[in-house]
Structure formats: structure tokens, C-alpha cells
Amino acid sequence: MNEYDSNTILSELVAGGHQVVDSSSDADLILLNTCAVRGKPVEKVVTLLGELRKEKRAGRNLAVGLMGCLAQLDEGQEIAKKFEVDILIGPGAITDILPAIEALEAGNPAFASLDFKEDLATHITPAPNSLTGFLTIMRGCNHHCTYCIVPTTRGPEVSRPLESIMLEAEAMQAAGVQEIYLLGQNVNSYGLGVPGLPSFAELLRLVAQTGIPRVKFTTSHPMNFSSDIIDAIAETDNICKYIHLPVQSGSDRVLRRMAREYKRGRYLEIVREIKEKIPDVVLSTDIIVGFPGESEEDFEQTLTLYEEVQYDAAYMFMYSARPGTPSYKHFDDLPRELKSERLQRLIERQKHWSHVKNQRWLGRDLRVLVKEIASSGDYAVGHSDQNHTVLVPKNQLESLGLYDVTIETATPHTLYGVVKGYRSEAIPLLMAQ
């Protein structure tokens, strides 16, 4: 999501005649596109802003912009004031970056825009030579998970018009993009309650019909992950057999306190249906450990759910109390050592299952989109249709693109393979330097 926003900001800057420099020490303007979901990234931003303020006070002619989710929050606005930030733009107003720079150049002291602009029809041109095209289909979130700051920072759900999504998908295909990543906080809420818009399952099929080699999406909410979405994935070759389905906790008591709107039993039912209809599907999830009031028994429910689903991968987070969220206001945080100990236990199990799941690919072929050929080291890196990170010897490649790769080694987080063949549909691109 943030990567997509950063690409949009870059496109705007380039379209406005600005030049992007390789090193921040050469810049006249530094923009920080921030995340505010957990406390740690916020601490990093504060450190960086402190360093930049020091440089400005020492005489460097520099403007600094705070953008993204943190900018939208009271917390971010206080930080911006304290560190004398010149531009403050929330995630719903990133297209205001050029007017902001103009205002600064005209001598105005500081520029702020925190609106949620309604116009989601803007067509974003894919970056040249880009193999992956990020395509936002909706913005915001109508859920109210008690730990989460996203509904505050990104506002209510708005689905983009179908026509502009399809135009963007077709432009990406014409530009040689090999995979389209459909993005939204809850992609499966796309079009809900909006007359004239297709459902998410229908949209998936429409984007796949452009003939792009692969279509991925993130993130889905289990609450409305319906059978028609599972059918669309199962029945369409170029929709990737990879599903990220955040569960957050395996305990019904915790799920209720999180206001997740589903129970463990319903989640497991969805997983069963996915596994039945999509053989070899790869599943990943998000889990929060140490949510306020989580008992040892609740945590063990998360562990047993993990054993039952056997995820291929998981993003595991320690609960972070975020000012402005209901859980921050109403619940006491658990001791950090307890949260950290539980996180370690979960990571152990995740490593075990990721290793087991990755080993099932040994000796088999995966289609891999090689995106980066590093100038040092022996390997090039890519991602399989099922989203595994796959390394292949770089001397076997002449260009970036899609390859059939036979898997020879599996570690918990990476597969290693050898190139079996180059895919003719791949558009040859220059080797990265």
C-alpha cells in the first residue's frame, strides 16, 4: 500500500518536472512516506526528523515533508510541529504534493493537506521497465478492529470506478508489466453496496481477462471472503494460487475483543473450502500476539489454529498500543516480556511449518518472476506464482522476466532452484546493473 503511494508520489514529482536523486544528501526536498500501524516505525520517523532538523539548523537549505498515515494523526501533527516540517500531507491527499511544493517555492511557510479526496479515477502510469504493477482498487476501511489505526488514517472505504481500474490494468499490460497486484485494505469489500460496480470476484476475473501473466491481491478480510472469490481463483489460470488471509488470533475471546467480526470456526471453514477447491494453494496470515487480556490459554488457541491451518508464511506482530484506537483507550497493555516470549514461541512454530510447506516443492517446477539480478553475489531473486521468494543462479539468466524453475533446496523462508526454461510470453528486459 505504502509502496504504491510512494510510486504515485514519485510519478507526480516527475510529471511536475522534479528530479529524483540517488542520495538524500543531494536533495533539496526530503519526503517521508510513513506508516502508523505500529509504534516502532513512528519512533524511526522521529529519529530521522530529528537528524534532518539538526542539518537544517546547521544551515542546510532543505525542505522536509511528512506524508502518509502518521501525518493524518494528531500524534503526527505534533511531531511535524516539533520538528519544523515544511509539508504535511495525509494518505488521502498525496496528489497535493505539487501544489505543496509550489506553495513552498512561493515563500509560504508550511503546507498542510489532510483531506480524503473523493476522486479515485486518476490514472497512474506504470513506472518504466516495471515488472510488477500495483493497482489500488479501493481505499480506506469500514471495519473497526479495536487495535487498528487504519480507519482513522485512511478514512472510510471508497471503491474506484471499474473503468479506471481496467484502463490502468490495460496500460500496465501494454507497458510490459508481468504481474498486477490489486491493492486495498479489504479488497473483498470492493463494490459492496455501490450500484453498478462488480463484486471483487467479478473484478478479479475481469482483470485476469486482460491476459496479464499473473494477478495477485492483498489484503482480504475473512469476514466476507466468500465462495465466489475462491471459485474465481480456482477456475482462472492467471489468478495466483496464493491467499493472504489475516486471522490475528485463534481465540474467540480475543477475536471478540478485537472486534474481528468472525469466529475461529468460521475462519477454519473458509480455509477448508480454499484447500478443497485450490490444490497446492499457498496461505499466509497476519497474527497479533499479546493483545490486551490475552491469557496463556488464548495464546495456545492461536498455536493450535496455526497447527491446523499450517500456513506457508506468517507476518507476526507484537501488539502495539496505538493512541487513538479503542484498545489503547479501554484495555491495559500486557508486559513487554510476556508479549515477546509469546512472539518467539509463535515464530518457532511458523519456521517449522514454513519449512515443511516449502519442502513439498522440492523437485517440482514453479513459475518465477525474476525481478532483480544483483551485481554482487551469485543469485538472482524472484517470486513464484504462489509468492515464494525464489533464488536462481544469476549466470543462468539473460534478462529479467518469467522463468520455469525446478526447486532443489528449501529453507523456511526461501526456495533455491535452477532455471528450466524461459517463458515466451515474458517481455525481455535489460539486466539490472
Ligand code: SAH
Ligand atoms: N487491512 C488488513 C491489514 C491492516 S494493517 C487487515 O484487515 O488484515 C496490517 C497488519 O498489521 C494487521 O493485519 C495486523 O496484524 C497488524 N496490526 C494492525 N494494528 C496493529 C497493532 N496495533 N499492533 C500490532 N499489530 C497491528
Ligand code: SF4
Ligand atoms: Fe485495520 Fe481491521 Fe480495517 Fe484491517 S479490517 S485495516 S485490521 S480496522
